[in-house]
Each structure stands twice: as C-alpha cells, then as structure tokens.
Amino acid sequence: MSEITEESVSRRDFLRLGVSITTGLVVPPVLTACGGGDSDSYDPPKETFVQPLTIQSVNGVLDVTLVLSYLNTTLFNPATGKDQQVSLRNMFGTIPAPTLSLNVGDLLRIKVFNNLPPNPKFPPTEPPQPPHLQYPNSTNLHTHGLHVFPGIIRPSSPSDPLGLYGDFVVDDPSMGIQPGETRQYEYRLRQDHPAGTYWYHPHLHGSSAMHVGSGMAGMLIIKGPIDQVPEIAAAQERAFVFQAPIYEQTTGKLESFTDVATATAGGEPLFMINGVRRPRIVMKSGSVENWRFLNAGIFTMLNLSLDGHTLYQYSHDGNPRRFFKLVAPLPTPAPAPPQPSYPEAVAIGAGGRTTVLVKAGAPGTYFLRTMPIEMGRNLTPNAGGAVVNEDIVAEVVVLNDPYPMNLPPEPLPVTPFLAPITDQELAENGGLKRTIVLRVIGSNPLPGPPPATQYPPFTGPAQTSLVQPPPGELADWVYQVNNTQIANKVFAIGSTGTTSSPTQPGMPTTYIPFQSSKALTQTVALNAVEEWTLVNMNNIRHPFHIHVNPMYIVAVNGKPVEPYWADTLPLPFSSELPTGGGPNVPGAAMTSITFRSRFLHYTGPYVMHCHMLVHEDMGMMQGVTVV
Ligand SMILES: [Cu+2]
Numbered sequence: 001m002s003e004i005t006e007e008s009v010s011r012r013d014f015l016r017l018g019v020s021i022t023t024g025l026v027v028p029p030v031l032t033a034c035g036g037g038d039s040d041s042y043d044p045p046k047e048t049f050v051q052p053l054t055i056q057s058v059n060g061v062l063d064v065t066l067v068l069s070y071l072n073t074t075l076f077n078p079a080t081g082k083d084q085q086v087s088l089r090n091m092f093g094t095i096p097a098p099t100l101s102l103n104v105g106d107l108l109r110i111k112v113f114n115n116l117p118p119n120p121k122f123p124p125t126e127p128p129q130p131p132h133l134q135y136p137n138s139t140n141l142h143t144h145g146l147h148v149f150p151g152i153i154r155p156s157s158p159s160d161p162l163g164l165y166g167d168f169v170v171d172d173p174s175m176g177i178q179p180g181e182t183r184q185y186e187y188r189l190r191q192d193h194p195a196g197t198y199w200y201h202p203h204l205h206g207s208s209a210m211h212v213g214s215g216m217a218g219m220l221i222i223k224g225p226i227d228q229v230p231e232i233a234a235a236q237e238r239a240f241v242f243q244a245p246i247y248e249q250t251t252g253k254l255e256s257f258t259d260v261a262t263a264t265a266g267g268e269p270l271f272m273i274n275g276v277r278r279p280r281i282v283m284k285s286g287s288v289e290n291w292r293f294l295n296a297g298i299f300t301m302l303n304l305s306l307d308g309h310t311l312y313q314y315s316h317d318g319n320p321r322r323f324f325k326l327v328a329p330l331p332t333p334a335p336a337p338p339q340p341s342y343p344e345a346v347a348i349g350a351g352g353r354t355t356v357l358v359k360a361g362a363p364g365t366y367f368l369r370t371m372p373i374e375m376g377r378n379l380t381p382n383a384g385g386a387v388v389n390e391d392i393v394a395e396v397v398v399l400n401d402p403y404p405m406n407l408p409p410e411p412l413p414v415t416p417f418l419a420p421i422t423d424q425e426l427a428e429n430g431g432l433k434r435t436i437v438l439r440v441i442g443s444n445p446l447p448g449p450p451p452a453t454q455y456p457p458f459t460g461p462a463q464t465s466l467v468q469p470p471p472g473e474l475a476d477w478v479y480q481v482n483n484t485q486i487a488n489k490v491f492a493i494g495s496t497g498t499t500s501s502p503t504q505p506g507m508p509t510t511y512i513p514f515q516s517s518k519a520l521t522q523t524v525a526l527n528a529v530e531e532w533t534l535v536n537m538n539n540i541r542h543p544f545h546i547h548v549n550p551m552y553i554v555a556v557n558g559k560p561v562e563p564y565w566a567d568t569l570p571l572p573f574s575s576e577l578p579t580g581g582g583p584n585v586p587g588a589a590m591t592s593i594t595f596r597s598r599f600l601h602y603t604g605p606y607v608m609h610c611h612m613l614v615h616e617d618m619g620m621m622q623g624v625t626v627v
Pocket of ligand 1: 542543611620
C-alpha cells in the first residue's frame with residue numbers, strides 16, 4: 001500500500017494527513033496555471049483558485065482509505081476577515097476532502113477508519129441531549145446521488161471485522177462506525193450510470209450536521225460519454241466545492257449540536273471554494289471551461305451568476321441534460337425588495353450540484369456571485385435566515401489573449417437510464433402515487449423563558465396536536481436550547497395512505513420524526529414506477545434529497561414543468577403565510593413538487609430527508625425500503 005506523504009502545497013488549508021491509496025492516481029492540488037500574453041513586459045494576474053487533491057481510478061478501480069481525525073489548520077474566517085486557527089473533525093485531513101474521479105462501470109472501494117477520540121459522556125441534563133445526538137464521534141459514509149446498492153454486502157463479524165458495506169446509512173446512532181472502528185465500503189458503478197458531479201460525506205443520524213458542517217465532504221466525479229464530447233474534453237475542468245465551515249469563534253472548534261443549530265439560525269457563514277475565500281480564476285478570452293459546482297454547505301442556498309457571461313448548464317445534480325439551460329447573468333445589485341421574489345440564476349440547495357460550461361468573453365474582470373435568494377418568508381425571529389444576501393464568491397479575470405474554443409453541439413449524450421418516464425410507463429409498472437409531507441411543528445409560545453433543564457410541554461395550536469409521540473418519547477424529539485432555530489420544534493415527515501386529516505383533506509394526520517420508534521418507512525417493490533408528491537407545509541425551502549434512485553420532476557405546485565432529473569431539490573416555500581406565522585400556522589398554504597421514479601436494480605434500505613442537516617439530525621427523515 002502506497003502512502004501519500006505530506007508535501008507542502010501553496011495553500012496551508014490543504015494539509016494532508018491520513019489518506020492512503022491502494023489503487024488510484026493522485027493529482028495533487030495545484031494552482032491552475034494559465035499562461036499570460038507573449039509580451040515579457042506584461043505580468044498577468046495570478047490564479048488563486050486551487051483544485052482539491054484529486055484521486056483518479058486506474059484500470060477501473062479506485063481504492064482509498066480515509067482516516068477520521070481532528071485537523072488542526074488555519075482557515076480564513078469570513079466573520080473577522082482574518083485567518084483563524086481551527087481544530088475540526090475531519091475525515092480526510094483536508095478541507096475539502098479529496099475529489100474522487102471515476103468512470104462509469106468502475107469499482108469504488110473506500111475504507112473508513114474512525115480515529116476520533118471516544119464519544120464524550122453527556123450528563124442527563126444541562127443541556128438535555130436527545131439520545132441520538134450523543135455520538136458526535138461516531139460516523140458512517142454516504143455517496144450522495146449514486147445509484148448503487150444501499151444494503152450491507154457482508155456484515156462485520158469476528159473473522160471479518162471490517163465487513164463489506166454498500167451505501168448503507170441506516171445505522172443506529174449508537175452504532176455506526178464508532179471511534180477505533182474501521183468499515184469497508186464498496187460501490188460498483190453500472191455502465192449506464194449517469195455521468196456527472198456527485199459527492200461523499202458522513203451520514204450518521206445525529207452527527208451529520210456536525211460532521212458535514214465542519215467540512216467533511218469531498219466531490220465525487222463520474223465520467224462517461226458526456227466527457228468524451230470533443231468540446232467538453234478540450235475544456236479545462238474545475239471542481240468548485242462550496243463550503244462554509246462552522247465552528248465556535250473563540251475556540252475554532254465544533255463540539256456541540258447547539259453550535260451548529262445556532263450557526264445556521266441566521267444563515268451559514270460565507271462560502272469558500274475549495275477552502276479559499278474569493279479565489280481568482282484566470283481565463284483566456286474565447287476559451288471554454290467546464291465547471292462543477294457542489295453546495296457542500298448544510299443550510300444556505302447558492303444562486304450563482306457570472307457577470308457578463310451566460311452559464312451553459314447541462315446537469316441537475318449528477319444528471320445530464322440533453323439541451324443546455326442558458327442562465328444569463330442577473331443584474332447587480334439585485335432590485336429590492338423582492339417582488340414577488342428574487343430571480344433565480346443557477347440555484348443550488350444544500351447538497352445539490354450542477355455542471356456548467358462557460359466561454360470567456362471580452363477581456364476584463366468579472367465576479368462570480370451568489371445572488372440574493374429567498375430561503376423562506378415570514379420566518380419567526382429565530383427560525384433561520386429568510387433571504388441569503390448577495391456575495392462575491394470568486395473573481396474571474398479574462399486576459400486579452402484570444403484562445404477561441406467552441407461550445408459543443410446539442411443534443412448532448414444522456415444515458416438510457418434517464419429516459420423520460422411517460423404516463424404509459426407509469427401506468428404499466430405499478431403507478432402508485434404517494435404524498436410525503438415535510439413539516440416543522442412548533443410548540444406554543446411559552447410564557448417567559450423556558451426552564452433550562454427540562455422540556456417545555458409540547459402543546460402547540462391546532463395542527464401541532466397531530467403529533468402523537470409515544471409515551472416517554474417526546475424527549476427524543478425536541479432539543480430545548482434557547483435561541484436556536486430548533487428549540488421546541490419537532491422536525492417530522494408525514495405520509496398519506498393511512499388516515500387523512502379532516503381539516504386538510506389529503507394530508508396526513510400524523511407526523512413522525514425519524515428517531516421515533518414509530519418512524520415511517522415507504523416500502524416499494526423492485527422495478528416499480530411510482531409518482532410521489534412532496535408537500536412543504538413550511539415557509540422555508542427544505543432541500544429534499546432521496547438516496548439511490550433519482551427523481552424525474554414533472555410538476556411544481558401541481559402545474560406541469562419541463563421534466564428533468566435530480567436527486568436534491570429545494571422545495572418551494574409557502575409565500576402566503578401571514579407575517580410571524582413561522583412553522584406553526586394552522587391552515588398553512590402548502591407547496592409541492594411532484595416527481596416520478598423507477599426503483600431499479602437494488603433492494604435494500606435507504607432514506608429520504610431534508611438536507612438542511614440540522615433538520616435531518618432532528619428527525620426530518622423517513623425510510624425507504626425496496627423489496
Ligand atoms: Cu429542512
């Protein structure tokens with residue numbers, strides 16, 4: 001086994017510890033060189049954009065070991081404008097983790113060694129910790145967006161302590177990969193797997209927000225026919241891993257769930273790209289580049305727009321489009337106040353990805369911006385940032401050095417795996433329809449400050465009573481810490497198919513969080529084709545993500561849209577809720593997204609959930625089992 005030795009790179013954010021590679025070609029993180037003009041007298045602006053360390057498969061195999069440990073490093077702190085010493089849990093010794101690059105049909109093997117210290121002992125009170133939040137040093141791994149086997153291939157045993165796991169994430173929080181343990185994952189990519197941009201990150205229920213929020217995430221690229229289109233093959237490729245690492249400002253550490261909840265209450269910190277704040281990209285006029293965007297944050301949406309340039313979007317998440325979606329630059333500054341809402345450019349919710357081509361225009365300096373976008377409306381004061389403000393995330397310098405390149409002709413190649421799902425196919429293959437409802441349910445406002453060491457009674461108005469916690473289980477459902485966006489709320493998903501609400505026909509009467517003993521699971525027959533409607537009963541844009549099988553989006557708010565495939569989708573919010581309504585309003589306006597899906601190739605258990613990971617850790621998740 002060859003070890004990557006630590007070597008100095010130009011950015012100290014890229015300390016490398018603890019990644020070892022059995023099979024794979026290492027491309028170190030480099031400043032992407034771009035030659036200047038021919039004149040010796042002209043000194044072109046320097047690139048500061050850094051690609052993550054990249055590991056490529058060799059002869060169809062990529063085999064790596066990732067070591068989970070504390071990373072002591074320096075990060076730019078957008079809040080202070082200065083560098084900050086941080087000590088964060090990290091699976092890979094870098095922020096972000098290495099980019100893993102594979103081809104369709106390849107075998108990916110990842111061994112995860114959890115070298116974190118033992119889980120701390122939590123006192124029974126002060127602050128009260130629901131049981132599933134008491135394992136901040138336990139973990140597991142999810143390959144986000146991959147269509148792969150979600151079960152356990154071979155459970156660990158005394159003779160085979162590592163076991164062999166597929167994309168298995170439904171560990172009990174008290175289990176998972178505990179400190180000192182190692183688990184072997186193995187994923188076989190089908191030849192017809194969509195080629196595109198994916199990622200990997202920890203996914204243990206109860207510690208996912210702390211882990212991903214501290215920066216534990218890496219891009220996963222699957223190459224296929226789209227990458228052999230000559231114009232795309234010729235384009236320089238860049239990985240943009242957008243992260244906003246969260247830590248307590250004085251210590252540089254992230255040691256409690258409260259800190260994550262507090263940090264996301266007003267929106268996340270500002271985004272960095274590959275660990276660098278506002279990197280500079282240098283392009284030659286007329287050249288074409290291939291940009292892979294990953295929102296590896298845990299809360300905030302991106303709404304990307306490049307001054308003076310059209311972005312040629314050709315994927316939603318990892319799923320390619322046959323025809324470009326042209327995204328024109330938005331005017332700056334954005335007009336305010338929003339009426340009816342801020343326009344969207346390349347909008348990517350937490351966990352989402354997209355891929356774009358960009359053709360450098362006239363020489364000059366341009367900004368890649370995330371433009372204002374509404375994450376919600378009329379939120380209660382502590383319920384999270386309603387509007388994400390405009391922010392410059394990168395600078396693009398176009399040199400007066402013509403280098404004409406072409407954009408590819410359409411249509412672009414799309415795998416048969418992503419063929420449209422017609423009405424006829426739906427009808428002939430099950431055609432079951434389900435409704436899934438995402439919902440935050442608040443408690444009644446309490447008279448005065450709530451007691452510090454006990455849960456307030458969960459006695460909300462009207463619909464709140466729809467929640468029926470089993471006896472003694474309420475303490476597992478709510479996290480009562482003052483001034484966090486999650487205090488005294490239940491994050492739940494409900495499903496129709498059983499009892500229907502008399503006040504809101506078609507809506508469930510029961511909303512159950514994932515950590516409940518009554519947690520719901522959707523059971524689906526292998527090879528079924530179904531149509532599901534996701535309903536958002538909150539005025540916040542929960543980013544919905546389903547594992548294993550992508551969604552073919554056919555309607556928004558009941559109205560047909562031009563269909564497309566995705567795996568992570570910010571739900572619309574209910575703009576009609578009255579001011580101050582928060583998550584608690586009876587008779588709330590509802591919004592919805594309708595998708596179709598084929599449940600192909602793999603049986604086993606997986607999940608669907610909100611990718612605002614604080615919500616997920618508090619129970620906004622539901623099981624799916626294909627049988
Ligand atoms: Cu959510």
